[in-house]
Amino acid sequence: MGRQSAVRLALGVVISGIFPVFYAISGFVLRKQFWKAMVPIFAIHVVLINVVENLVPVLPKPALMAAADIAQLQSRLSFDGVAIIIGVAVGYVCFLYASITEARRYFRVHAEMELAAEIHRVLVPSIDTKLGNFQFYGHSLPSGEVGGDLIDLAGSEERWVAYVADVSGHGVAPGVVAGMVKSAARMLLSSAEGSLHLQARLNEVLYPLKTPDMFVTFCFVACSEDGLQFGLAGHPAILHFSAKTKEVTQLECSNLPLGILPVAEFATSEVRTAKGDVLALYTDGLLEASNAAGEEFGIKRLQAELQRLGNESLNVICQSLQESVARHGTQFDDQSVLLIRQL
Numbered sequence: 001m002g003r004q005s006a007v008r009l010a011l012g013v014v015i016s017g018i019f020p021v022f023y024a025i026s027g028f029v030l031r032k033q034f035w036k037a038m039v040p041i042f043a044i045h046v047v048l049i050n051v052v053e054n055l056v057p058v059l060p061k062p063a064l065m066a067a068a069d070i071a072q073l074q075s076r077l078s079f080d081g082v083a084i085i086i087g088v089a090v091g092y093v094c095f096l097y098a099s100i101t102e103a104r105r106y107f108r109v110h111a112e113m114e115l116a117a118e119i120h121r122v123l124v125p126s127i128d129t130k131l132g133n134f135q136f137y138g139h140s141l142p143s144g145e146v147g148g149d150l151i152d153l154a155g156s157e158e159r160w161v162a163y164v165a166d167v168s169g170h171g172v173a174p175g176v177v178a179g180m181v182k183s184a185a186r187m188l189l190s191s192a193e194g195s196l197h198l199q200a201r202l203n204e205v206l207y208p209l210k211t212p213d214m215f216v217t218f219c220f221v222a223c224s225e226d227g228l229q230f231g232l233a234g235h236p237a238i239l240h241f242s243a244k245t246k247e248v249t250q251l252e253c254s255n256l257p258l259g260i261l262p263v264a265e266f267a268t269s270e271v272r273t274a275k276g277d278v279l280a281l282y283t284d285g286l287l288e289a290s291n292a293a294g295e296e297f298g299i300k301r302l303q304a305e306l307q308r309l310g311n312e313s314l315n316v317i318c319q320s321l322q323e324s325v326a327r328h329g330t331q332f333d334d335q336s337v338l339l340i341r342q343l
Contacts, residue, residue, distance in 0.1 A: 008056040015052070019045045116146045116172050123179050124150055127338065128315065132157035134223065137314035138164075138281075138338035141322060141331070148174025149283050149334040150181055154189050155223070161185075161195045163220035164281040164338050165258075166235070168213075177210055181218075195222035199233050199266035203258045216258040219281050221271070221340060231268040233258050236284050239303060241310035243276025248303045248310070251279075278310055278317070279340040285333035289325045297328045314339045 004012075019041065026037035065073070120142065127138035131153075138151040148167035155161055165181045167174035184205045188198055199218060206216060219235040221228060230238055234257030237250035253269040273279065282302070289297045305324050309317045318337045325335060 004058055005056060008052060008058065011052045011056065015045070015048055113146070113172075116175060119179070120146045120175050123175075123182055124152075124336075127151060127153055129153065130343070131155065131160050132223075133343050134160075135314060135341045135343055136162060136339070137318055138162075138336070139318050139322070140334065140336040141285075142334045143285065143331055144170060146172050146175035147334040147336075148178050149285070149336040150178045151281075151336050151338045152182055152185065153338075154186055159222075159224050161189055161198065161220055161222045162281065162338055162340055163198075163218065164235070164283060164336055166217045166283040166285075166334070166336070168215050168217075168257075170333070173211075174214070177206070177214060177216065180206065180209055181216060195220065195224070195229070198222075199231055199255065199258065199268075200264065203233075203264055203266070204262070206259045207262045210259055215260055217284070218258050221279055221281065228271050228273060229268050230271055230279075231255065231266060233266060234260075236282065236287060236299065238271075239280040239282075239299075239306055240271065240273070241278040241280070241306050242274070243278075243310065244274060246307065246310065248307045250299070250303075273342045275342055276311070277342050278306070278314070280306055280317075280321075281338040281340075282321075283334060283336045285331065285335035286321065286325045286337070288333055289329040289331055289335075291329040295329075297325050301328070314341055 022041050023038055026041060027034045030037055124140045124147070126140075127136050129136050136153050138153070140147060140149045140151050142149065148169060148171075150165040150167075151163075152165075153160065153162045163185065165178065165185075167177045167181070181202065184202055185198065188201050188205075189195065198220060202216075202218065215234070217235040218233040219231065219238055221230045221238070230251055230253065232238070232251075232253045233255045237252045240249045240251055241247075242249070251269070251271055253267055255266045256264055271279070280302075286302060287297055287299055301324070302321070305321055306317070309320050312320070318339055321337055322335060325331075
């Protein structure tokens with residue numbers, strides 16, 4: 001009733017204005033664990049209010065009020081009333097402005113992400129087909145709306161190339177680069193060179209089209225009249241399940257990832273398969289899935305799963321591998337598998 005001093009009023013306004021901002025920030029940053037910050041912030045809030053009340057008490061209430069004091073009190077109350085109305089109006093306008101602005105931004109970004117996700121689904125469809133004496137099955141599971149993994153199969157019954165690519169990073173940018181990889185690979189595979197210099201040509205194409213910190217790991221298996229060839233560019237080893245021995249071996253051919261150097265040579269190697277053998281191409285998202293103890297799924301577990309499931313149908317193997325990884329730990333990266341079986 002007009003007995004607050006200017007210092008106490010100012011401190012009350014500052015405290016009442018700052019702490020809601022702290023509450024909002026803790027909610028946005030911590031999400032479901034907001035209480036971890038809000039509880040101590042609320043405790044500090046209450047303590048400060050009590051400190052202000054004790055250190056800056058209100059003015060004493062007069063026993064009698066003269067006409068001039070009554071007029072001053074009426075003026076102060078009128079000012080307070082108008083200030084409250086203005087404060088509420090300004091706060092409401094700011095709230096509406098922030099809500100409308102954020103809603104527009106959200107729907108714009110959401111529409112862009114939906115479009116990017118649709119493009120990703122077109123670029124990286126599931127694979128389930130046969131070419132000659134080989135059967136193929138592949139599936140890519142992005143960690144978000146848009147992934148940077150790529151699985152693809154191109155060619156005819158006599159000559160084909162199956163490959164898996166993994167663009168570094170997450171989100172839209174790696175998805176765009178993955179689209180460039182597929183376009184460039186398809187163009188190169190349709191040329192006379194075929195898969196002979198696929199990695200080297202892809203490297204030359206991609207190097208100037210990406211940011212310096214981005215690169216692409218790549219692995220492929222190619223079939224021609226000379227048999228099966230494979231290549232790896234900074235990619236995890238291809239796994240080879242032997243239907244005869246029931247063993248799983250790692251096929252390695254070390255090269256730098258694509259896009260590291262403007263010009264580079266990439267080695268390839270040969271692999272021999274028999275009826276029923278399975279070749280597994282995959283991305284490191286399966287290997288890097290970690291459990292609560294921080295233990296990664298790892299290539300040994302992947303080998304054991306492929307050894308256990310090697311005689312199953314390819315779609316069952318692929319689904320079981322991804323389910324085993326999901327049971328082990330949370331997915332933080334895109335997870336892609338491309339399986340090849342000789343019939």
